[in-house]
Amino acid sequence: MQSEANYVRMADNKQYQNVPDQENQINIQNTAQSTQNKFLINHSENHISEINDNKQKLYLNYSNENFPFMEQDQNGNYVINESIYLKLDKKEGKKFEWKLLIEKEKIILKSLIDDSKIEVNWQDLLGASYQQVNVGGHNIYKLNIYLMKKDRKTCYVAYNRYLSSLDFYLETESRAQNLTKLIQNYARNKSYFDQIQQDLHQKKIPDFPKKLLVFINPVGGDGSAKKKWDKVSHLFEHAGYSCLLVLTKYKDHAHQYVNEIPADQLLEYAGIVTVSGDGLPHEVVNGLFKRADKDLVCPKVALGVLPGGSGNALINSILHEIDEPKTIEGASYLICKGSVKDMDMIHMQTKSNPCIYSFLSLAWAYIADVDLNSEHLRFLARLRFDVMGVYRALFQKKYSGVLYTTDEDLEQLPDINQPINIQQNRWEEVKERSFKYFMIMNVPLITTKDLNAPNAHIDDGYIDLQYLESSKGWGQLVKYALTFQSGSHFDKKTQLPASGQKFTYKKVKAFRLQSVNQQDLGLLSIDGESYTSDVIQGRILPSILKVFSW
Numbered sequence: 362m363q364s365e366a367n368y369v370r371m372a373d374n375k376q377y378q379n380v381p382d383q384e385n386q387i388n389i390q391n392t393a394q395s396t397q398n399k400f401l402i403n404h405s406e407n408h409i410s411e412i413n414d415n416k417q418k419l420y421l422n423y424s425n426e427n428f429p430f431m432e433q434d435q436n437g438n439y440v441i442n443e444s445i446y447l448k449l450d451k452k453e454g455k456k457f458e459w460k461l462l463i464e465k466e467k468i469i470l471k472s473l474i475d476d477s478k479i480e481v482n483w484q485d486l487l488g489a490s491y492q493q494v495n496v497g498g499h500n501i502y503k504l505n506i507y508l509m510k511k512d513r514k515t516c517y518v519a520y521n522r523y524l525s526s527l528d529f530y531l532e533t534e535s536r537a538q539n540l541t542k543l544i545q546n547y548a549r550n551k552s553y554f555d556q557i558q559q560d561l562h563q564k565k566i567p568d569f570p571k572k573l574l575v576f577i578n579p580v581g582g583d584g585s586a587k588k589k590w591d592k593v594s595h596l597f598e599h600a601g602y603s604c605l606l607v608l609t610k611y612k613d614h615a616h617q618y619v620n621e622i623p624a625d626q627l628l629e630y631a632g633i634v635t636v637s638g639d640g641l642p643h644e645v646v647n648g649l650f651k652r653a654d655k656d657l658v659c660p661k662v663a664l665g666v667l668p669g670g671s672g673n674a675l676i677n678s679i680l681h682e683i684d685e686p687k688t689i690e691g692a693s694y695l696i697c698k699g700s701v702k703d704m705d706m707i708h709m710q711t712k713s714n715p716c717i718y719s720f721l722s723l724a725w726a727y728i729a730d731v732d733l734n735s736e737h738l739r740f741l742a743r744l745r746f747d748v749m750g751v752y753r754a755l756f757q758k759k760y761s762g763v764l765y766t767t768d769e770d771l772e773q774l775p776d777i778n779q780p781i782n783i784q785q786n787r788w789e790e791v792k793e794r795s796f797k798y799f800m801i802m803n804v805p806l807i808t809t810k811d812l813n814a815p816n817a818h819i820d821d822g823y824i825d826l827q828y829l830e831s832s833k834g835w836g837q838l839v840k841y842a843l844t845f846q847s848g849s850h851f852d853k854k855t856q857l858p859a860s861g862q863k864f865t866y867k868k869v870k871a872f873r874l875q876s877v878n879q880q881d882l883g884l885l886s887i888d889g890e891s892y893t894s895d896v897i898q899g900r901i902l903p904s905i906l907k908v909f910s911w
């Protein structure tokens with residue numbers, strides 16, 4: 362598979378290479394020349410006494426060793442002894458000694474000279490790297506601790522995650538390397554804190570699974586997915602990941618790739634990332650779940666999405682649910698943190714396609730029309746949905762179909778070639794057979810920003826169903842079209858359709874939609890991809906897909 366792919370392998374552990382730091386070298390040298398002996402601190406001479414405030418804390422100590430070690434305090438808690446660092450004030454050329462404490466929720470850097478203290482919440486910690494720098498003729502090691510704090514530059518701009526770094530200096534490479542690994546491990550997984558003691562006891566800091574398989578769709582959205590990746594790839598390096606990039610060459614390339622790659626190779630990856638709209642993750646998920654060994658690989662490989670297309674509903678729904686910035690930096694940060702969550706999917710079925718895995722939605726009638734008939738407006742990026750949405754709300758169509766739903770858990774879908782047996786599984790049939798709007802949702806957002814299903818959650822075990830029968834009148838679709846983008850078609854308190862809205866809203870476990878006359882139902886959009894059939898049915902598969910989230 363790999364020889365066919367147009368791939369670029371990023372340098373593994375690039376951050377470990379020696380990178381001369383010209384700026385610092387010049388600034389530091391002025392003072393270091395005169396204070397050379399003092400500058401390179403002798404760790405054993407500067408041993409700092411233990412700090413014990415009865416909290417569970419880790420104190421790093423490198424004295425006489427290149428490896429931090431731990432010991433038990435008088436309360437029986439394990440502590441890792443303190444270490445000494447230099448922080449250099451570039452402007453004034455001063456040097457400061459600092460120590461590093463790692464706690465379960467945060468890293469604390471304390472100055473030994475004054476009361477200065479820097480606290481980094483685990484939640485904002487991205488990773489670390491080190492480089493060799495030459496200071497006053499001595500090679501020392503610059504350690505960068507990377508943070509990505511949630512912030513807004515001005516009140517007019519939405520929140521984003523911004524990269525910053527804290528720079529410290531260490532005397533030996535093995536100290537810098539060990540500490541880099543330790544911080545990268547801890548940044549990815551808070552519970553690594555509990556394991557640090559054991560690792561240090563055995564003088565071994567493990568490498569975490571740090572390979573990602575990244576698919577980039579060069580033709581998705583406005584065609585800028587590769588540029589978008591280039592803008593954030595350094596964040597993945599700072600977090601310690603190495604990435605195999607695959608630029609997709611044709612539709613279904615990613616599907617085929619993940620479907621055919623041998624399991625042992627696939628399991629080397631902590632996750633699969635797409636830089637695209639929703640089409641490429643749809644391919645990846647279907648390629649993965651249609652593998653014969655899906656029960657082995659799917660629980661171990663997580664899906665991450667970087668918004669790089671015109672419809673980015675999946676990643677924006679995930680970010681929406683955890684209140685993270687809906688930006689490529691926010692999405693990158695989410696993947697870098699490495700936490701994984703179980704998400705629901707819907708197993709959908711048409712007569713010609715017995716198994717379609719959907720993580721987003723099924724649109725028919727108005728929305729399918731807007732989504733799929735706006736392909737010729739692709740040059741407008743996400744604006745294409747707005748332009749087509751207004752047009753179709755003004756010039757409305759009616760769509761015929763028979764709709765069945767049930768809120769009972771189904772072990773499997775009914776035989777698609779047989780009529781639904783209403784007596785079984787509490788199936789209900791909707792009386793009216795003409796609709797203007799029909800939407801099945803598994804996530805809250807229908808596009809990059811439209812909050813169509815504010816009460817749908819990625820792991821609630823239900824399908825959100827909304828539909829509007831034709832008998833409800835022309836004005837109802839216009840009212841719906843004007844409000845569904847903001848989510849104000851729902852009452853926030855009751856979580857039911859807002860006053861004046863006449864669409865039907867239900868949480869169901871399974872559905873079937875079939876044509877009244879054996880003809881095609883018309884356009885069906887599953888996760889934004891086009892399908893046609895005279896019947897489509899689906900059931901919820903709770904918590905089956907691993908996605909990067911917390």
Ligand SMILES: Nc1ncnc2c1ncn2[C@@H]1O[C@H](COP(=O)(O)OP(=O)(O)OP(=O)(O)O)[C@@H](O)[C@H]1O
Pocket residue numbers: 578579580581582583609610611612613614636637638639640641644669670671672673888889890
């Ligand atoms: N190299 C390629 N050439 C043609 N089509 C491709 C290629 N790579 C991926 N595709 C297909 O492009 C379609 C759109 O992809 P993607 O979701 O990334 O972009 P998008 O513009 O946001 O579209 P969507 O409307 O689905 O959100 C998908 O169906 C995908 O299978």
